[in-house]
Amino acid sequence: MTTIDINDLFRKGMELHSITNTAYPLTPTSLREYAVRDERSIQELLEEEYQNMNCLSLYFHVPFCKSKCRFCEYVVVSGKESDLKDEYVNASLKEIDLYSQIIDKNKRILGFDIGGGTPTELGLQRIEKITNKLFNSFNLNNELTWSIETTPYNAVNKSDDLKGIYDLGFHRISMGVQTVNTELLKKMEREGGTLLYQRAVDAIRNAGYKRLNIDLMYGFKEQSVDDFKSTVEYTVSLSPEYITLYEMRYKLTKIASDAFDVTQSKISTQYKIAYEILTQNGYNANYGKNTFSRIKDDHGTSDYLTNRVINATPYLGLGAGAQSFGLNYLAYNQGAATKSIAKYIDHVNSGKFPIQDIYNLPEQEVIAKAVSVMFYFGFIDLVAFRQRFGKELTGKFKDEIEYLKAKDLIMIENDLFYITEKGVANLNGVIPMFYSDRSKTELMNMDIEKLLR
Ligand SMILES: C[S@@+](CC[C@H](N)C(=O)[O-])C[C@H]1O[C@@H](n2cnc3c(N)ncnc32)[C@H](O)[C@@H]1O
Ligand code: SF4
Structure with a gap:
């Protein structure tokens, strides 16, 4: 048990709002005391984990x-790595x-996403190669919404691939619009503009997709409230099924100091x-949720993400x-720190799991x-929590929950x-209430002056 005052924790979370977001842990080295380092222990941990798991989702990263x-x-x-x-x-x-x-071929798969980066940058044939391999190796089925x-x-410049990708089984597609502000796009070194966006949506619709998500971003230094409003209004006019709002997370980005x-x-x-x-235009979400959907009974996120967020379903x-x-491990593959693929390729070529860091975590x-x-969804399904952890969230965090209720922050x-x-x-003050004792202390000891430097 920590002796940290709840009020102080709340205030510190708010003060360091660019750190205390939905991404956990707080820093890349926060969990090092739980690191598993030798090959044999890693192999044993993975074998045990995948034996104990009833189901999982798959995520494939295209960098x-x-x-x-x-x-x-x-x-x-x-x-040069872009050519590899x-x-x-x-x-x-x-x-x-x-x-x-190490994973039983009959193990239930609950979701499958190819994300990035920009997966379509690979071209149809390579995407097909990966998909076929996964299909032959795991219990992947087309009843899931692959995304x-x-x-x-x-989407505009590789539009010929879009239909083939749909036919492979990807019936949900997600595209970033981020903003219609051309100055901001320029500063962020990103291609965009309303003409391009319209052409991209047309290409996606022509290829047959009926589940299109568009990502927008807010919380930029050079983005006014009105400016974001125009972007949202414009995006509604494109009529995607889903719209996701991303609050800019600054940690470790090239514009970190803007935070x-x-x-x-x-x-x-x-x-x-x-x-x-969004809600006036038929896009639904509870307040605080990032993905809005105009399809009834559909959260708007992929099966992979929905399961990950609501049920904390394991994912590979x-x-x-x-x-x-x-169930109890967290791992980052080679490349997470270096943003390079060289070590990833070297590791697998020598028959090793291409893992950069792996942690065997205590329950907290x-x-x-x-x-x-x-x-990320603005709510916690207490039944799902009970099923995943075999205990009540309200029992485990009794004091914290009383505090949040008394301040009208939760219901x-x-x-x-x-x-x-x-x-x-x-x-950002609410999230740290559910941190481990270790990370509560870590947060309290963080120095905003040092983070600014
Ligand atoms: C993996 S990206 C892929 C989308 C695609 N490559 C694109 O840019 O259109 C998914 C989304 O994450 C969001 N994103 C990227 N960097 C982010 C950051 N630093 N903080 C919050 N959201 C971010 C963007 O909205 C982006 O569309
Ligand atoms: S936001 Fe830009 S850099 Fe990031 S994945 Fe999308 S296109 Fe690539």
């Missing part, structure tokens, strides 16, 4: 893009072989206005930099990670824990 946007937090390679697409795909097939040796990502530029010039109040107002426009991440979260850390991600109704409108505006 290629036409160029890297300055705000991007993902593993994307640049320079065949080498990368061949290496990834070997990684799939390594896991197929893939593209960019507007790619301290963005106020929490601007971020909350941007979300609030987007929420009003394949490809460079991919993250995997098991697993819960902290799972709950941080649950806030609990019918086995659902909701964040209120006030809670959404103070989300």
Whole structure:
């Protein structure tokens, strides 16, 4: 038990709002005391985990893009490595072989996403190679909604591939529009504009997709509330089935220092206005949820992400930099730190799991990670929590929950824990309530001055 005062924890979470978001742990080295280092122990941990798991989702990471946007937090390679697409795909097939040796082929698969980077940058044939391999190695079936990502530029310039990708079984597609502000796009070194967006949507529709998600971003230093409002209004006019709002996460990006010039109040107002426009136009979500859907009974996220957020279902991440979260383990593949694919390829070519860091976590850390991600939907399904952890969230965090209720930040109704409108505006103070004792202490000891430097 920590002796940290709840009020102080809440205030510190708010102060360091760019760190205390839905991404956990707080820093890349936070969990090092739980690291598993030797090959044999890693093998044993993975075997045990995949034996104990009833079901899992699959995620495949494609670290290629036409160029890297300055705000991007993902593993994307640049320079000469951009030409290593065949080498990368061949290496990834070997990684799939390594896991197929320890995962029962009949194990239930609950979701499958190819994400990135920009997966469509690989071209149809390579995507087909990966998909076939996964289909032959795991219990993948077409009843799941397979999901893939593209960019507007790619959708327009590789439009011939889109139908083939749909026919492979990817019936949900997600594309980033981010903003219609041309100045901001320029500063972020990203291709965009309303003409391109319209052409991209036309190409996606012509290829047969009936589940299109568009990503938008807010919380940029040079983005006013009105500016974001125009982007949301424009996106509604494109009529995608789903719209996802991403609050800019600055940690480890090229524009990390901008974080301290963005106020929490601007971020909350941007979300609030987007929420009003979207719900008035038939896009539904509870307050605080990032993905809005105009399809009834559909969360709008892929099966992989929905299961990951609501149920904390384990997922195996394949490809460079991919993250995997098991029952008790968290791992990052080679490339997560270096944003390069060289070590990933070397590892699999020598028959080793291409893992950069792997942690065997105590329950408190697993819960902290799972709950941080649950806030991505703005609610926690208490039944799902009970099923995953065999205990009550309300029992484990009794004091914290009383505190949050007393401040009108959350509500609990019918086995659902909701964040209120006030809670959404103070989300970064709420999330740390569910941290482990270790990470609560870590947060309290963080120094904003050092982070600014
Ligand atoms: C993996 S990216 C793939 C989408 C595709 N490559 C594109 O850019 O259109 C998924 C989404 O993450 C969001 N994103 C990227 N960097 C982010 C960051 N630093 N913080 C929050 N969201 C981010 C963007 O909205 C992006 O569309
Ligand atoms: S935002 Fe999309 S296109 Fe831009 S670098 Fe990241 S993954 Fe690539």
